[in-house]
Amino acid sequence: xxxxxxxxxxxxxxxxxxxxxxxxPDLKSIPxxxxxxxxxxxxxxxDIQAKVFELRKSGRLTPTVLKRLxxxxxxxxxxxxxxxxxxxxxxxxxxxxxxxxxTISGKPLKDTLEAKSLSHALDLFQSLAxxxxxxxxxxDIRSLHAAVLKGxxxxxxxxxxxxxxxxxxxxxxxxxxxxVAPEMQKLSVWLQANTASASPLNPVIVATxxxxxxxYIHPFADGNGRVGRLLLNLLLMRHGFPIAVITREERLxxxxxxxxxxxxxxxxxxxxxxxxxxxxxxxxxxxVEQQRSEQEWARSLVSRFTETERVxxxxxxxxxxxxxxxLKNQFRQxxxxxxxxxxxxAQFRIQDYGSLDFEKFLTLRxxxxxxxxxxxxxxxxxxxxxxxxxxxxxxxxERMRPQLGPKAVTLHVSVADSDSKYERIDLCSLPxxxxxxxxxxxxxxxxxxxxxxxxxxxxxxxxxxxxxFFEQIATRQF
Numbered sequence: 046x047x048x049x050x051x052x053x054x055x056x057x058x059x060x061x062x063x064x065x066x067x068x069x070p071d072l073k074s075i076p077x078x079x080x081x082x083x084x085x086x087x088x089x090x091x092d093i094q095a096k097v098f099e100l101r102k103s104g105r106l107t108p109t110v111l112k113r114l115x116x117x118x119x120x121x122x123x124x125x126x127x128x129x130x131x132x133x134x135x136x137x138x139x140x141x142x143x144x145x146x147x148t149i150s151g152k153p154l155k156d157t158l159e160a161k162s163l164s165h166a167l168d169l170f171q172s173l174a175x176x177x178x179x180x181x182x183x184x185d186i187r188s189l190h191a192a193v194l195k196g197x198x199x200x201x202x203x204x205x206x207x208x209x210x211x212x213x214x215x216x217x218x219x220x221x222x223x224x225v226a227p228e229m230q231k232l233s234v235w236l237q238a239n240t241a242s243a244s245p246l247n248p249v250i251v252a253t254x255x256x257x258x259x260x261y262i263h264p265f266a267d268g269n270g271r272v273g274r275l276l277l278n279l280l281l282m283r284h285g286f287p288i289a290v291i292t293r294e295e296r297l298x299x300x301x302x303x304x305x306x307x308x309x310x311x312x313x314x315x316x317x318x319x320x321x322x323x324x325x326x327x328x329x330x331x332x333v334e335q336q337r338s339e340q341e342w343a344r345s346l347v348s349r350f351t352e353t354e355r356v357x358x359x360x361x362x363x364x365x366x367x368x369x370x371x372l373k374n375q376f377r378q379x380x381x382x383x384x385x386x387x388x389x390x391a392q393f394r395i396q397d398y399g400s401l402d403f404e405k406f407l408t409l410r411x412x413x414x415x416x417x418x419x420x421x422x423x424x425x426x427x428x429x430x431x432x433x434x435x436x437x438x439x440x441x442x443e444r445m446r447p448q449l450g451p452k453a454v455t456l457h458v459s460v461a462d463s464d465s466k467y468e469r470i471d472l473c474s475l476p477x478x479x480x481x482x483x484x485x486x487x488x489x490x491x492x493x494x495x496x497x498x499x500x501x502x503x504x505x506x507x508x509x510x511x512x513x514f515f516e517q518i519a520t521r522q523f
Contacts, residue, residue: 058079058309059077059078059079061079061309065081065309065310071083071084071085072084072310072312073087075246075250075311077235078235078254078258079309080254080257080258080306080309080310080311081310081311082253082310082311082312082315083315083316086312086316086319089319090247090249090250090315090319091247093249093286093319093323093326094247094248096326097285097286097287097326098285100329100330101285114287114328114329117328118287118288118290118325118328119143119164119167120136120139120140120143120144121136122167122274122278122288122290123139123143123160123163123164124139124140124160124293125290125291125292125293126163126270126271126274126275126291127139127156127159127160127163127271128293128296129274129293129296129299130159130270130271132156132159132160133152133153133156134149134152134156134157134160138152139160142157142160142161142164143161143164145396146161155197158196158197159197161196162192162193162195162196162197163193163271165192165195166189166192166193166195166271166275167275168192169188169189169192170189170278170279173185173189173279174282174283180236180237180240181236181237181240181276181279181280181283182233182237183229183230183232183233186229186233186259186272186276187203187204187205188203189272189275189276190202190203190265190268190272191203193268193271193272193275194267194268197267197268198266198267198268201265201266201267204265205222205225205226205229205264205265206222206225206263206264206265206266208222208266209222210263210266212263214300215300215304215307216304216307217304217307219262219263220262220263225262228262228264229262229264232255232258232259232262235254236255239254239255239280240280240283244284248280248281248283248284248285248286249281249286249315249318249319249322250311250315251280252276252280252281252286252289252318253311253314253315253318254311255276255277255280256273256274256276256277256314256318257303257306257307257311257314259272259276260273260303260306261306261307277289277318281322287325287326287328288322288325289318289321289322289325290321290324290325291317291318291321292321295317295321298317299314299317301313302314302316346404346407346408347407358403358406358407358410359403361406361488362406362407364486364488365406365454365486365488366400366401366406368486368488368493369400369401369420369456369486370400372456372484372493372507372510373395373397373421373436375507375508375510375511376395376421376423376511376514377395377421379511379512379515380393380394380423381393381395383515390427391425391426391427392424392425392426392427393423393424393425394423394424394426395421395422395423396421396422396423396424398419398420398421398422399419399420400420401418401420401438401454405438406438406454409438409439409440409454410440410452410453411440411452412440412452413440415438418437418438418439419435419436419437420436420437420438420456421436422434422435422436423436425518430463431462431463432460432461432462432463432518433460433461433462434458434459434460434470435459435460435461435467436456436457436458436484437456437457437459438454438455438456438457439454439455439456439457440452440454440455441453441454441483442455442483442496444483444496444500445483445485445494445496445502447502448485448487448494448502448504449485449486449487449494453485454485455483455484456483456484457469457482457483458470458471458482458483458484460473460478469482470482470498471483471496471498478517479513479514479517479518480497480498480499480513480517481495481497481510481513481514481517482496482497482498483495483496484496484510487504490504492504492505492506493506493510495510
């Protein structure tokens with residue numbers, strides 16, 4: 046028994062595309078597909094490909110740069126891809142869900158689950174992006190879909206739809222359920238043939254074809270948009286290109302381009318994808334330049350030291366960080382104890398932001414500002430009230446230098462009420478705040494030194510600082 050395919054099946058669509066290209070010589074057809082695009086885009090696509098090739102050939106994409114870019118694009122892609130589908134989480138909330146596993150209160154649980162699931166799908170995405178993984182197959186697409194819907198809609202995860210569907214706001218009617226599998230097989234054949242970097246087509250064209258073809262078939266009951274955009278970027282990465290992030294702001298333009306692609310014309314979608322790739326490429330180039338600038342700065346700074354001076358500075362850094370880690374652990378132990386004893390009446394949460402590397406330590410030691418020096422944060426919640434404290438590294442204040450020395454590095458404290466911006470606690474006018482403003486360590490005396498809001502400087506043991514801080518929170522703010 047042979048299966049009857051919809052009248053708008055692949056063969057019919059390829060013939061219709063050929064007619065359009067024959068009557069309009071400024072269009073360029075894409076072999077073995079029902080798609081074509083404006084030939085004027087060729088110059089732009091060639092230029093993008095040349096820039097990507099030159100960037101990779103230069104060897105400037107070091108592991109450090111790539112790791113930084115992957116972290117940045119991971120959150121950006123998850124946020125925008127979900128936002129296009131109506132997810133209500135903002136960028137920062139998406140980041141908290143993905144990086145810390147939090148559930149965002151006040152937002153639908155489904156939105157949090159979608160962010161977590163898409164993050165898990167990107168883990169599979171990374172393994173498939175490796176060109177050594179072999180051709181991208183139909184089973185890989187279903188695996189991506191299963192990952193995207195895991196925990197969101199497990200019943201439909203990885204399964205082709207068995208019902209007819211309609212696309213909101215689009216006149217396109219996807220193929221009937223019985224036509225989905227045969228149409229996906231045809232897409233898979235073309236996809237495998239063009240997965241390899243040896244494909245004669247420009248990677249932007251390959252990625253755009255696969256994306257629009259997949260969305261046209263709409264093989265799943267839910268999650269087609271997110272999987273389609275994963276496929277788009279999977280093809281780009283297979284060819285060494287940066288990903289194309291279709292942003293929330295480009296949503297309407299994206300949908301209009303998809304409508305045109307339903308008729309075979311990919312011109313608008315190719316332009317959008319090319320533009321998105323160019324924007325990502327700019328981020329790559331900025332990251333490379335930042336890395337180069339940081340390396341030059343570090344080499345220049347380190348060259349000022351003799352070997353003896355460098356060893357002494359490294360020892361100072363090691364002793365200082367060890368002391369600060371002890372302080373953080375003391376705060377963590379007290380927060381855990383209070384959280385247990387409060388039995389749900391109050392919550393105390395410590396967020397670890399990492400440590401202070403040697404280069405930034407040297408910068409602060411010289412009295413210069415350094416970026417991204419957060420050490421740890423404390424969030425205190427009681428009822429509807431939430432207060433956040435941020436401990437970050439900076440150079441010592443004038444009040445602290447007599448006891449710590451002129452080149453001391455210290456830990457400063459900032460505060461934020463609910464979701465407001467952080468403000469240094471010694472510059473905040475609220476009288477109910479804890480007194481602690483700044484903490485340092487005097488290795489000669491093996492003592493911690495701290496400054497309070499009045500400007501007074503004291504010294505003593507580590508538990509004195511932590512206990513006083515939490516006592517003042519309890520008595521003054523809640």
